[in-house]
Amino acid sequence: EEEKSTKPPAGSSKSGWKNWKKTKDSDSGGEESKITYCHWLLKSEPESRLEKGVDVKFSIDDLKAQPNQTTFWDGVRNYQARNFLRAMKLGQQAFFYHSNCKEPGIVGIVKIVKEAYPDHTQFDQKDPHYDSSSRKENPKWSMVDVQFVRMTKRFIPLSEIKAHHLAHKADGGPLKNMMLFTRQRLSIQPLTQGKNLPLWTLGAVPSERQPLLREPGSSTYGFFFLTFSTQRNLSLS
DNA sequence: GCCAACGTTGGC
DNA sequence: GCCAACGTTGGC
Known part of the structure; x- marks a missing residue:
């Protein structure tokens, strides 16, 4: 479908x-x-786990250790996640989320440095995500390249995001439909502003085309995530 | 390591 | 097209 x-x-x-x-x-x-989505969340497992004999661990430190701090985001084998991958645009930013580990949560920010192209691992029989049903003439699965931008100012644990999510479900806040909870198994997900709330709660309102994400110290804040955080006196950036 | 959630597969 | 069985994800 x-x-x-x-x-x-x-x-x-x-x-x-x-x-x-x-x-x-x-x-x-x-x-x-x-x-049209502008921001994303990418899950990756920071702890070793063997899948068909291959370690699938990939932490944000592993990303930082790559040449140019850049890697291809391979192995996505879910149609919804793939379609989100294909919707990603050059320069867009994403949270890097550590999943299936001791301390799940957001650890950093990456950006898309190459838009979707065929994921070569689908044709590699030795790869844990090999897909025998995919043809080279019409590859099923895509990947993007992402580059490390920076760590978040602090670790943002899942528990904290979840607490906000639960509160927002009750009061209609911006995280009430966050896909981290409504689609718990989706490894690539978009972040949205949340329907009925102003995106900008502090500082000047940036013009529409400006990048949404600012460095700490900037007078404006981006990433809808910061909306709820600043409302609650937290700082995610 | 357990197991709930949930996406996929395949018989009918 | 339904849905039970099965496999995977990922929090705990």
Whole structure:
């Protein structure tokens, strides 16, 4: 279904076409394709774990250790996550989240330095994420390149984000629909402003085209995350 | 290490 | 198209 939403089938059957139209037009399915996201959250496992004999550990320190502090984000094998990958634009920023570990939470910020292209690991039989059903002429899975930007000023534990999420579910705050909780298993997710709240709660309102994320000390704050944090006297940047 | 959540697979 | 079985994710 997700395949069809990116590209209508050439000689499509009636039902295939219908499904494609449905995902484009319906409120729930279509929303994803219509909305333009600007910020993301990427999960990665910082602790060693073997998958088909291969260690899948990749912490933010591992990213920092890469040449140019840059790596390809391979191994995404979920259609929704893949579609988000494909929606990522050059220069956009994402939180780097440590998952499946002692202290899950946000540890840093990365940026997209190359937009989606075929994930070569899907064709590599030795790779734990090898996909025998994918053809080179029409690769199923994509990856982007990301580069380390910086660590967050402090570690932001899942427990803290979750506390806000729970509070916001009650009071309609910006994190009430955060996908970290509404789609707990999604490894690539967009961050949104939250519908009924002003994005900018402190300082000047930046013009629309300015980068949303500022260095500490700037008079304006970006990343919707900072909205709730500043409201609650926390500082994430 | 346990297990709940949830995405995927495949029989019917 | 339904849904039970199964596999994976990821918090705890």
